[in-house]
Amino acid sequence: MKPFTSLSSPAVPLSLANVDTDQLIPARFMKRPRSEGYGGFLLHDLRRGGAGDTSAAVLDEPRFAGAACLVARRNFGCGSSREAAVYALADFGFRCIVAPSFGDIFASNAVKNGLVPARVAEEDVERLLQNESLLAGHPVVIDLAEQVIRAGNEVVAFDIDIGWKARLLNGWDDIELTRAKCREIDAFRARDLIERPWAAPSNNRPD
Template sequence: MQPLSEHEGVIIPFNRANIDTDLLLPKQYLKSLEACGFGDFLFDDERYLDPGEIDTPIASRRRNPACILNNPPWDKGSVVLAQANFGCGSSREHAVWALRDFGVRVVIAPSFGDIFRNNCFNNGVLPLQLAQQDVDTLFAIVQSQPGICAQVSVSERRLQVGELELDFELEEGRRQRLLQGLDEIGETLAFADRIKAYENMRKAEEPWLFKG
C-alpha cells in the first residue's frame, strides 16, 4: 500500500449527500476480484452514455460531457469533496479500489459509511471527516475557484485550501498506518518475529498442544 503523508491535488466537488457504493462502482464490476484496474469505472453510470461490463473496451464507450470526471482539470483530480454519508450502501471494497485507481487519495465529507471508511484506511485513502459548516465553506471556495487544489498533511493533521486552514482529527493508530503504508494485515506482519518467537515458546512449554 502506498504511504500517505503529504498530498496536494485538484478538488473534485460532488455537492450531494448519500453517494453510495453502487454509484461509485456498479455491481457488474464486482465480477473481478483483482484489487486494481477499476479507475475507468468510477461513477460509471454517470461517466458514460452507454452501459458497460468489466470486459467492455473503454475506447468503445461514449463519455458523458456533463460528468465532471470527464472534464479537465477534474479528470486528473485526486481529492473528492462531497456531502454527508459518503460511501453508504453495500460493503464492497471495490468502490474504494475504483477511487484509488482513478487517483483519489483523499475524500472529504461530513460523514461516511462505516465499512467504506474502514476500507479507505486499508487501501491508503484518507476519509477526512469535517464539520458540516467547514464542508459548506469548502464548497463555496471550490465554486468560486474551480480547479483549486487542496493540500493535506496526514503527519500534521492539517488541510489547506487557498487561504483556509483547518485541523482535523485522525486516530493515531490509523494515522501511523497511512504514514507507513500499512493495512491491518501489514501492521500485524510487522510483528512477525515476535509472533514466531511466541509460537516457539508455546511449543517448547506445551508440546502436546502441537502434536499431529
C-alpha cells in the first residue's frame, strides 16, 4: 500500500450528509470486475441525474479535475459494509475524505485501502465548504503527520485513530502491520516456550 504523508490537490465540496455506500456505488455496477475500475460509477445516480437528482455533479466540474480530496457532511459512508464503495472512491482518484463522522466499517475499509478518513468538527466542515480558495479549485493541503488541512488562509485540525495514522503513514496493509511487530512476536514466542513448554507443538519443544 502506498504511504500517505501529505497531499496537495483540489478538494471537491460535496455538500451532502448521510452519503451511504449504496449511493457511493449502486449495487448494479458491482457485477463488473474490479480490474475494470469502479471510479466511473462513483456516486453514479447522484452525478448522472438518477431520479432527477444531480447533487453530486460537482465531481465532474473542470475546476476540480484531478482532485484527491473530498469534503462532505456528517455520517459519510453509512449503510452497508460493501468495500466497493471505497474502491470507487480510490479508483476515482481520492486519497482523503474529510467529514465530521463516518460509517465505522467504511472508515476501516478506507484505511485498509490507503484512503484517509479525516474527522473534523461540523463547524469546520461548514467553513471548508464555504472556503473561497477551495471553491475556486485551488489546491488544499492535507498533512497527515500534523493532522491539519490548509485551504487558502484556513487551517483546520482533524482527528484520526492513532493506529490508522501509523498504517497510513507507513503504507502498511494487514500483513505488513503484522511484520512490523516481528520482534515483539519473536520475543513472546521465546518467552512463552520457556514459561509454557507443554503448550508448544512437539517439534518446537526444548529438549
